[in-house]
Amino acid sequence: MTRRAAVVKVQIARKELGLDEDTYRAMLERITGRTSSAACTDDQLGAVLDEMKAKGWKPRVVAGGRSCRSARRPAPAASPVARKARALWISLHQLGVVRDPSEAALERFAARQLGVERLVWASASHGYRLIEALKAMAQRAGWDQATVGLADPEAIERELKARLDRLIALRNPAG
Numbered sequence: 078m079t080r081r082a083a084v085v086k087v088q089i090a091r092k093e094l095g096l097d098e099d100t101y102r103a104m105l106e107r108i109t110g111r112t113s114s115a116a117c118t119d120d121q122l123g124a125v126l127d128e129m130k131a132k133g134w135k136p137r138v139v140a141g142g143r144s145c146r147s148a149r150r151p152a153p154a155a156s157p158v159a160r161k162a163r164a165l166w167i168s169l170h171q172l173g174v175v176r177d178p179s180e181a182a183l184e185r186f187a188a189r190q191l192g193v194e195r196l197v198w199a200s201a202s203h204g205y206r207l208i209e210a211l212k213a214m215a216q217r218a219g220w221d222q223a224t225v226g227l228a229d230p231e232a233i234e235r236e237l238k239a240r241l242d243r244l245i246a247l248r249n250p251a252g
Contacts, residue, residue, distance in 0.1 A: 083122040086136065087114045090129040104128065158204030159196050162187070165211040168241055173248065174218045220244050 078086075091101050102112045108128055109121040117125065130136075163183060170178035187196045190210050191203045199207065212222045221240055227233045 080119055080122070083119065083126065084114050084117075087122060087125050087129070090126065090134040090136070094129060094132060094134050156197075156204065158199070158201065158208060162196070162204070162207050162211060165208065165215065168220070169211065169214055169218065171241070171245055172215075172218050172220060174214055218244075 096104070105114060105117070105125060106112050108124050109117050111117055111121070114122065114125065126136075163180070166175060166183045166186070167178050169175040175182070184196055187199065187207055188194055190207055191199055193199045193203055196207075215222055222237070224233045224236065227236055
């Protein structure tokens with residue numbers, strides 16, 4: 078492993094362990110006597126990685142020894158329809174309609190609704206059907222989705238958020 082790769086691995090481990098800046102710097106100084114991974118020797122970087130592994134970090138390796146995004150999880154769909162679906166999905170979770178707010182759960186729901194394995198592969202008509210299904214779930218939960226008389230997209234967003242906030246407050250009076 079190159080020195081640069083070791084420094085990058087330390088930073089990845091730091092992020093995946095959720096170490097804040099102060100904790101990370103204190104650990105580096107305790108192990109190496111330095112406060113920057115860039116200033117560490119190869120042996121010191123190895124010691125830091127060993128410490129992070131002892132704290133529960135597991136490096137991800139794919140075939141050939143190279144790490145890549147697809148080895149972890151695919152990128153979420155980024156189209157406007159997918160972003161709207163994600164926002165509705167999370168809102169439905171806040172209402173208690175959806176148990177799992179994760180991207181994977183939304184992907185599974187979309188696959189059942191649309192017959193498309195990945196949301197990123199959905200066509201515009203598929204996306205419309207998905208949004209309508211999510212809006213129907215919201216209506217059934219009491220979150221009014223009607224936007225008649227509101228032409229400005231920002232006004233629509235504000236109104237839908239206000240309705241969602243009121244409904245959440247009604248359902249959780251103590252929270």
